[in-house]
Amino acid sequence: MIETAAPWAKNKLYFRPKLLDALKGYSRAKFLTDLGAGLTVGIVALSLCIGLGIASGVTPAAGLYAGAIGGFLVSALGGSRVQIGGPAGAFVGLIALMVAHYGVADLLVCTMLAGVILFAMGALRLGSLIKFVPHPVTVGFTCGIAITILSTQLRGLFGLHLTQEPAEFLPKLAALAGAFASVQWSTVALSGVSLAIILLWPKRWSRVPGSIVAVGAGVLVVQLYHRLGWSTDTIGSRFGGIPQGLPGFHFPRFAWDHLGGLIRPAFTIALLGAIESLLSAVVADGLIDDRHDSNQELMAQGVANFVTPLFGGLPVTGVLARTATNIRSGAGTPVAGLVQAGLLVLVLLVAAPLFTDVPLAALAAVLAVVAVRMGEWGEFWLLRKKPRGDAAVFLTTFGLTVLFDLTVAVEVGMVLAAVAFIKRVADTxxxxxxxxxxxxxxxxxxxxxxxxxxxxxxxxxxxxxxxxxxxxxxxxxxxxxxxxxxxxxxxxxxxxxxxxxxxxxxxxxxxxxxxxxxxxxxxxxxxxxxxxxxxxxxxxxxxxxxxxxxxxxxxxxxxxxxxx
Missing domain, CATH: 3.30.750.24 (STAS domain)
Structure with a gap:
């Protein structure tokens, strides 16, 4: 705990994780409830962390490291009782571009810079400023990110053979179209089965996520394919499996002359992470009738994003889908998030070799459904009812996110939103x-x-x-x-x-x-x-x-x- 003498803190502790308050009066019954919720959300996070690591252009292990280490720090230090932290689909396009242009080492350094920015935002009590990001900008880049994620999964869904997959959207589509003759129908069949399981899985069985059932069924199908002499890409065939054990601590080596070029994407990761985590925390507040500490949450996100790259993990943020699953499973304290992180650690220590035969088609199906569900597609239908300025901001942010990158989209979207606001004020x-x-x-x-x-x-x-x-x-x-x-x-x-x-x-x-x-x-x-x-x-x-x-x-x- 850190006590501040800053006048705006009103002599209160401003670095006080929710976990400290949650442990007061903590009981065995509460622990058992949190344990069940943590295990449930951990199972959900398992396939998502692996899939997001692959979709981001790195390794499945990097996604698991982010979910385990970053998720633990967000739950232990955060300002929400039920927030679940980990890698997010929102970062996929930006990470893939950074890896393609700069390499993994620079991505890790950029994530650490974003962590410093996030912690500074929280320490300076800037959590409430996130509400000034206009809705058309937020919805625009969210829909754009969804399209970007979908484009990264086409190769896995159709089993296309590519020597190198471009990170940019239009070159990627061109490369995928050129490789369409190499489509693997065995992979397409597996993708179809996985999608059907996820989409048709009964709600009354929601305690067992459909995504995990789809991945498990995919492993069984892979065993059948081996007997039939058919093939499909798996984690083992593409990445050599997932290393067993916890990652080692190492400071990433990078070229110092790249540092200036990492500032803008670092700010984008920080801003996007802040928006995602605080939006998730606000929704969680409404579901559990609580109030989160936005500044504490930002500081926790900052620590998580500074520490996780030191172990080779991806950027981390609070994730709404996993947080909602945590709440529906009965979680009441951050202990559930710690259990979720502990389950991922246990997988790394004990069960990593079991994921060798997980088919990439099943993981692609999981992320494709995530992408479709994260996009607010109704906004396109509502464009005709919105002011022209807001519609222009939404479409511009959406288009730039898809065609260029999130950094440019957010910058231009914010400027356009400001211009539209100024014109609206001037007109009145x-x-x-x-x-x-x-x-x-x-x-x-x-x-x-x-x-x-x-x-x-x-x-x-x-x-x-x-x-x-x-x-x-x-x-x-x-x-x-x-x-x-x-x-x-x-x-x-x-x-x-x-x-x-x-x-x-x-x-x-x-x-x-x-x-x-x-x-x-x-x-x-x-x-x-x-x-x-x-x-x-x-x-x-x-x-x-x-x-x-x-x-x-x-x-x-x-x-x-x-x-x-």
Missing amino acids: TKIHEMTGEQAAAGGQGHEPVKDVPRGVMIYRVFGALLFGSAEKLESIIRRTGGDTRVVILHMAAVTAMDATALNRIENLHAKLRRHGKHLVLSGPHTQPYFMLEKAGFFDALGRENIGADLEAAVARARVLAASR
């Missing part, structure tokens, strides 16, 4: 000229004001004055006639302003003064008031030219209009 910001009759009628955020003198123009500003909308203030100068003596800027409905808006108001004041005219502000409050005050604009304008309301501003304008 209005500047209206108020006539004397409108001022006298009241009802627009002010009390009725009568007898507005000649030569006084009132402009009511509504909305946020930000850099996308501040140029609308320039129109005031164009509207002022030669007989205008005073311009009143009624700001009671201005909710926020930025430096650009401040600059435009200063320019408006300067131009009016050059033409012998006056500016009076009416009703600035909260953030706009303090910003104008801090910038010294009230002193430049003259505090007597600041009206608390429109009536006070008109009274001051009456004095200025009468003066010569």
